[in-house]
Amino acid sequence: MMQVCVNGRRSAADGAAVPLSPRELARSAAQAVAAGATEVHVHPKTPCGHDSLSPRVLAPTLDALRARVTVPLGVSTGAWAEPDPAARLDRVRGWSVRPDFASVNWHEPGAEEVAGQLLTMGIAVEAGIWSGTDGAARFAASPLGPSVLRVLAEVTDPDPATAEASAHVLLTGLGDAHGRPVLLHGEEGGAWPVLRLAGRLGLATRMGVEDTLSLPGGARAASNAQLVAEGLVQYGSFQRSS
Template sequence: MLQACLNGSRTAREHPALPLTPERLAEDAADVAALGVTSVHLHPRDVIGAETLAGPEIATTIATVRAAVPGIEISVSTDVPGNRVPLIASWGPLAAGRPDIASVHVRDPAWRELAQALHRVNVQVDLVLEAPADLGDLPDGVARITVAATTATAEPLLRVAEPLGLPVLLHGRDAEAWPVLTRAARLEHHVRAGLEDTLLKPDGTRARNNAELVACARRNQRAKAPR
């Protein structure tokens, strides 16, 4: 799987093409879907541009993106401020406005409660691992492990993630984004690319937009995959 991480917690000051509104996210999702992406990960915003998990904003964002790319997995992040468990509970009746999967960071003291809240509203859990941890018995609904790594930390983190028997998405950020993507492709793990992870192409020049980063990732993934 190649996932596009469209915006993350970045701001418009960091890149002029960063998609923040539902309409812009839908446009970028359509562009990357045309390149073979089967999952998009995004951070919905409220009317003042702050990250949010509130039901109305989630519903508008997800429904708008889903209309542009029907059939593609839509993922959101739970790594935002606020009382998140009741906000997630409000997603239950959202239907087309409910995400397919949401990321939960193991470093978050409330990660188990968040995972359980997601499971109760029929949203799968993408568990994000950034440091070695004893995960114990995983909560219901965990469907994937995302390993957020550097070239130095990838191996010890994969030693935790791989034995769990779930799909693994391995990615890095900023200077580590492309080296870690190359490693993930060689290991045949899922990969991701987009403005959340890096603003630069592999040659160090500034990317125009998410689609250009995804195109680079697709070429890298095909070149490095075992034959």
């Protein structure tokens, strides 16, 4: 499975490849799906370009995406969009237009409550477990673990020389992950080494401008579609060579 992460916390300062408005997000997602992406992960943005969990921001973004693609759509519930745990929970409760799944970063305050609310609303949960945090230990002890859709294993080490080793440490810390499927991905300089590792291990992965703005070799990517297409080549090549 190849998920496309179409924008993340990036802004217009990161270049034209980063879609921000609902229309831009929908167009970029449609191109990425045509290139082979099987799911879409998006950060809905305010008109000023800030991540938001507001129903008034989420609804037009999801509506625009669903007008262009039929694959599952997921959003982030990252604490940077709403730092106060109680306010974050209220935002989620207010979603009238709902994503198919949402990622919850297990190391963040209020993660269990947000995940529980999402599950109550019929929204599947990706358990975001970041390297370098206590997320894996907290998830291992969570009674919600067996109910999540998958584990989103996020390698935050941006160094291409060490990201693969950091990924192995993260996966070891996850143990059996409550028996849930694992999607493994990296970021910045570590994005491509970790994607290739996912191919060798037969794990789901993701690619897009949230994770990296560059192609293997360092050239600037023109679009999410180009990143996805190259990601599938890299993933498949390393899967076959293992």
